[in-house]
């Protein structure tokens with residue numbers, strides 16, 4: 594299947610990044626948003642990213658302009674009807690995602706592949722909103738999308754091998770490395786990462802070491818680019834809290850249970866970088 598045009602639903606943090614790497618790979622990209630205000634916000638973030646790349650000498654101004662011209666924002670689902678692949682990165686809400694895919698299913702030709710970037714919902718429960726569950730997979734990108742090299746390609750019990758192959762080839766064309774995973778909470782990366790992050794909170798909560806020493810331990814002792822408490826602040830404690838809830842529901846394993854301190858920090862509004870305070874103070 595030849596892919597020329599890619600639809601991206603959502604021009605937020607992830608959708609903006611996915612649109613950028615798709616356009617950088619030469620595809621025409623139609624980005625769907627809920628309102629014009631969010632389209633403007635999406636373009637502003639894209640422009641800032643491109644300006645930074647040009648400033649650092651990573652991209653020529655001509656390439657940045659070409660990329661920008663290939664990204665077309667819209668608030669009409671109909672404008673995604675000519676896309677060969679649609680990657681969805683809208684708000685993490687099952688009903689809203691299902692409604693969008695049901696609309697897309699009615700508009701897009703049979704060959705169009707659908708993918709969701711959801712972090713925590715099961716792909717199959719989104720796919721069943723369409724009549725093409727065989728052409729529906731997860732494509733789980735990582736934040737920030739232009740920088741992080743991984744895409745997890747998630748196959749459900751209904752995804753065809755061809756759908757996974759197309760998604761894998763597309764991820765490769767977008768400069769990413771794809772790994773294959775089944776449709777289970779956490780896929781590969783969060784399944785392994787989340788217990789580690791929760792253990793770091795437990796270590797801090799129990800008074801094992803200071804936050805700085807826990808982070809320095811993992812940076813210098815294991816060669817990680819940042820320590821677990823710094824990473825938690827970057828991801829957002831509210832996001833991790835909601836992911837642990839979903840993983841605990843699925844596996845009923847205490848290693849996925851939120852430590853009391855995490856719950857208290859979320860209730861207090863200490864979400865990390867985005868709120869100005871988490872394990873560290875950013876104000």
Ligand SMILES: NC(=O)c1ccc[n+]([C@@H]2O[C@H](COP(=O)([O-])OP(=O)(O)OC[C@H]3O[C@@H](n4cnc5c(N)ncnc54)[C@H](O)[C@@H]3O)[C@@H](O)[C@H]2O)c1
Nearest residue numbers: 603605606607625626627631682683684685710711712736
């Ligand atoms: N943030 C992360 O680190 C991360 C990583 C991997 C996957 N994800 C997943 O990516 C998805 C998006 O997350 P995000 O962090 O980019 O969120 P975000 O809030 O930055 O962006 C979501 C965007 O979707 C738009 N939107 C909402 N409803 C819409 C609709 N019906 N049609 C079109 N647009 C709509 C919103 O206006 C918003 O701009 C979620 O499913 C999330 O689980 C997030």
